[in-house]
Amino acid sequence: MRGRFITFEGIDGAGKSTHLDWFADALRARGATVLRTREPGGSPLAERLRGLLLTEAMSITTEILLMFAARQDHLDTVVGPALARGDWVLCDRFTDSTFAYQGAGRGAGGEHIAMLERWVQAGLQPDRTYLFDLPPEEAARRRAGARAPDRFEQEDLDFFGRVRAGYALRVQQDPARFVTIDARQDIAAIRAVLQGSIDTLWA
Numbered sequence: 001m002r003g004r005f006i007t008f009e010g011i012d013g014a015g016k017s018t019h020l021d022w023f024a025d026a027l028r029a030r031g032a033t034v035l036r037t038r039e040p041g042g043s044p045l046a047e048r049l050r051g052l053l054l055t056e057a058m059s060i061t062t063e064i065l066l067m068f069a070a071r072q073d074h075l076d077t078v079v080g081p082a083l084a085r086g087d088w089v090l091c092d093r094f095t096d097s098t099f100a101y102q103g104a105g106r107g108a109g110g111e112h113i114a115m116l117e118r119w120v121q122a123g124l125q126p127d128r129t130y131l132f133d134l135p136p137e138e139a140a141r142r143r144a145g146a147r148a149p150d151r152f153e154q155e156d157l158d159f160f161g162r163v164r165a166g167y168a169l170r171v172q173q174d175p176a177r178f179v180t181i182d183a184r185q186d187i188a189a190i191r192a193v194l195q196g197s198i199d200t201l202w203a
């Protein structure tokens with residue numbers, strides 16, 4: 001059976017990385033070959049671009065173009081080859097993050113991002129996206145004291161409110177791709193949702 005391309009999304013502090021680790025193990029337990037990766041980053045060049053994106057001040061246009069430059073390299077050198085081999089690719093963030101953070105959060109809108117999405121992805125879309133949804137106030141409480149915030153994590157509640165709304169719009173545009181998870185639930189409840197949805201990936 002061919003692998004699947006699965007992405008995890010949500011505002012900073014929603015807890016998706018913890019669940020991603022568990023999800024990768026659950027797939028491996030079922031015999032899948034799993035590649036766990038992330039954006040921005042995931043390849044040597046894209047990780048260098050990530051370093052710039054998370055620390056350097058830049059215009060919103062530069063930010064969007066660097067996100068997609070990193071994405072292009074990641075798709076060319078890591079994700080594409082893995083999917084061609086039949087591996088399962090689990091990616092911590094993908095283009096929905098660009099629509100949510102740059103498009104909605106920073107107010108760039110979706111038009112140019114949609115253009116770059118068509119160009120860079122050439123029709124490739126995740127088979128499924130898990131969206132960890134959380135009110136911005138709760139996410140901020142969870143992030144508090146975790147570690148030094150990066151350039152995005154320093155943004156205020158209004159910014160994360162817009163990011164959350166940006167994600168909701170993406171779900172509305174392509175509801176079949178998304179599983180939205182209420183991230184206020186405890187870890188066991190969220191795992192139960194993920195476990196239940198794993199079976200449907202084999203369908």
Ligand code: TYD
Pocket residue numbers: 012017038039040067092093094095096097098099101102152153
């Ligand atoms: P992430 O890896 O989730 O952060 P962490 O290392 O704290 O788990 O994501 C890094 C940041 O990049 C996050 O704040 C969201 C941001 N981001 C965008 O703004 N646009 C994008 O297209 C992507 C992929 C990430």
